[in-house]
Amino acid sequence: MRYVIGIDLGGTKTAAGLVSEDGRVLCASRIPTAARDGAEAILDATATLVLRLMRRAEAAGIVADAIGIGSAGVIDGERGIVVSATDAISGWAGTRLTDGLQARTGLACTAINDVHAHALGESWAGAAAGSSSVLLVAVGTGVGGSFVVDGVPQQGARFAAGHVGHFASPYAYEDASASAVALPCSCGGAGHVEAIASGPAILHSYNRVVPPDNAASDTQAVFARAAAGDQAALLVVSRAAAACGQAIGGLANILDPEVVVVSGGVAGAGPLWWDAMTRAASAELLPALADLRIVPANPASDAAVLGAARLALTLDPVKVAS
Amino acid sequence: MRYVIGIDLGGTKTAAGLVSEDGRVLCASRIPTAARDGAEAILDATATLVLRLMRRAEAAGIVADAIGIGSAGVIDGERGIVVSATDAISGWAGTRLTDGLQARTGLACTAINDVHAHALGESWAGAAAGSSSVLLVAVGTGVGGSFVVDGVPQQGARFAAGHVGHFASPYAYEDASASAVALPCSCGGAGHVEAIASGPAILHSYNRVVPPDNAASDTQAVFARAAAGDQAALLVVSRAAAACGQAIGGLANILDPEVVVVSGGVAGAGPLWWDAMTRAASAELLPALADLRIVPANPASDAAVLGAARLALTLDPVKVAS
Numbered sequence: 192m193r194y195v196i197g198i199d200l201g202g203t204k205t206a207a208g209l210v211s212e213d214g215r216v217l218c219a220s221r222i223p224t225a226a227r228d229g230a231e232a233i234l235d236a237t238a239t240l241v242l243r244l245m246r247r248a249e250a251a252g253i254v255a256d257a258i259g260i261g262s263a264g265v266i267d268g269e270r271g272i273v274v275s276a277t278d279a280i281s282g283w284a285g286t287r288l289t290d291g292l293q294a295r296t297g298l299a300c301t302a303i304n305d306v307h308a309h310a311l312g313e314s315w316a317g318a319a320a321g322s323s324s325v326l327l328v329a330v331g332t333g334v335g336g337s338f339v340v341d342g343v344p345q346q347g348a349r350f351a352a353g354h355v356g357h358f359a360s361p362y363a364y365e366d367a368s369a370s371a372v373a374l375p376c377s378c379g380g381a382g383h384v385e386a387i388a389s390g391p392a393i394l395h396s397y398n399r400v401v402p403p404d405n406a407a408s409d410t411q412a413v414f415a416r417a418a419a420g421d422q423a424a425l426l427v428v429s430r431a432a433a434a435c436g437q438a439i440g441g442l443a444n445i446l447d448p449e450v451v452v453v454s455g456g457v458a459g460a461g462p463l464w465w466d467a468m469t470r471a472a473s474a475e476l477l478p479a480l481a482d483l484r485i486v487p488a489n490p491a492s493d494a495a496v497l498g499a500a501r502l503a504l505t506l507d508p509v510k511v512a513s
Numbered sequence: 514m515r516y517v518i519g520i521d522l523g524g525t526k527t528a529a530g531l532v533s534e535d536g537r538v539l540c541a542s543r544i545p546t547a548a549r550d551g552a553e554a555i556l557d558a559t560a561t562l563v564l565r566l567m568r569r570a571e572a573a574g575i576v577a578d579a580i581g582i583g584s585a586g587v588i589d590g591e592r593g594i595v596v597s598a599t600d601a602i603s604g605w606a607g608t609r610l611t612d613g614l615q616a617r618t619g620l621a622c623t624a625i626n627d628v629h630a631h632a633l634g635e636s637w638a639g640a641a642a643g644s645s646s647v648l649l650v651a652v653g654t655g656v657g658g659s660f661v662v663d664g665v666p667q668q669g670a671r672f673a674a675g676h677v678g679h680f681a682s683p684y685a686y687e688d689a690s691a692s693a694v695a696l697p698c699s700c701g702g703a704g705h706v707e708a709i710a711s712g713p714a715i716l717h718s719y720n721r722v723v724p725p726d727n728a729a730s731d732t733q734a735v736f737a738r739a740a741a742g743d744q745a746a747l748l749v750v751s752r753a754a755a756a757c758g759q760a761i762g763g764l765a766n767i768l769d770p771e772v773v774v775v776s777g778g779v780a781g782a783g784p785l786w787w788d789a790m791t792r793a794a795s796a797e798l799l800p801a802l803a804d805l806r807i808v809p810a811n812p813a814s815d816a817a818v819l820g821a822a823r824l825a826l827t828l829d830p831v832k833v834a835s
Binding site for chain 1: 587596597644645646658662667668669670671672673674675676677679680681682683685686695700701702704705759760762763764766767768769770771796797799800801802804
């Protein structure tokens, strides 16, 4: 039995787990990501986290032989480099992820974008285990995704695949079609799924239609008001969910995944959102896709850690020079 | 050097070509598809076409050793069966394509959907030759497509992938957003790309806005009027092209293909459509995709025949019992 380390590095926290070849997380640990301290500091802290896990493993007689890291940003999986990244982590673009971790830990390392890692984890040992292909759609602060076919995340020609939040949604146009005003999107464009369906979009949409002194402070508050029967909140949430479901259904018509896994804070907000989302998705599906399963991710699972570990298992278990 | 037969079987015509391992069509022939005569008659006629090509090849000292067929309909590429099909070919669903052609010709046979064959042909020896991945979008009577990664068309879990015309487009809503009236789509749904961007959609949109005695008789007439400066035609064509380009740009953000090939009668209608399409696509692209190439298919090429032949080359060159 092989053992590897899987890492999930995001803008706020970094999780790592010791994972066995059969897809179990044996022990895990997490630290806040030092997102304002620069790439070297983040790599140092991540390596410390890994070495601590390895010591715990060795105390139990287990030796990990490789590292996989899923990281925020566009990641060149072949060279192990951060191609580009948002401001969530200062100075992250250009970081030599695999080289940096290999030098610090002495273990072979491989890297991938964190959403692709998440999808790979769901495909390997999560909500989509046993399926030949899975479309993951993550709905939270942004709307992202990944399409895994035969256990391989489709990373794209520029490692930029998976931006499922950045295509046009009729719901992202204000009471009017493409000839009218489109909601601005985080990408700089407008009229995209993310501009209507993300958590911040839900908050923004709600606060625009209620009196200022009744504004919600965060997305969860909008969900809570919707659950309590607030009509404006109900409308905003169901519209965001319908936009997401319509996008998922249309994407399924194009990709024909065996199963769709929907994850993220917005997706986990409750049945009001989930039911509106699945209704809109079903309305969109072609007859050939009528049996498509759309399932929630298990929020308690370490899917991204598992996916990063799965990738590490593709490496030869050879120690590199440290 | 191996030689195989590639077949492109559509609702109106069936083309076949003798193709060499290096991607050249050495000779080709075509017949009308006997679309109303039933599956057995179509298979008989197709086999006759193949045997005629083989005799021509043998006269030149060339022996073809396998057959690939790209066919209209949803094709189970593993079992070589037509899963479902439109009315364009009567009784086509359920046809055992590969068994039927193997029994009639004595050659090993493999099958795939015709749009996937087309994309594979463009990827192998056409407009996208040398690219690691290609998104083909075909805009004609319908809007279809295929995504080829590393020379493999992504057929989907149910062999239903590629319905790129059946996702929501803001342009397919009448002067209003998702809360308003959506244009009906050929799939039975509404508000889809195909409902605004296909050839019939262009004709229909135009004839709705002009006086009945000025109606156009076909899509080409609408293009001709647009080229001559007819304002209604210009608006309809540019709107259809923008819907298509917006869809292509959004899809590229999700799939990150190295190159996009756009084919079909509408795509070949001229610079008015093409320029509006590429403008809309560019407006949609994320910065990471800024270098995306969007190129026209070569309408004179036998891309689908080539793609079907490429698939035949994956078969062992073994004669099956006839």
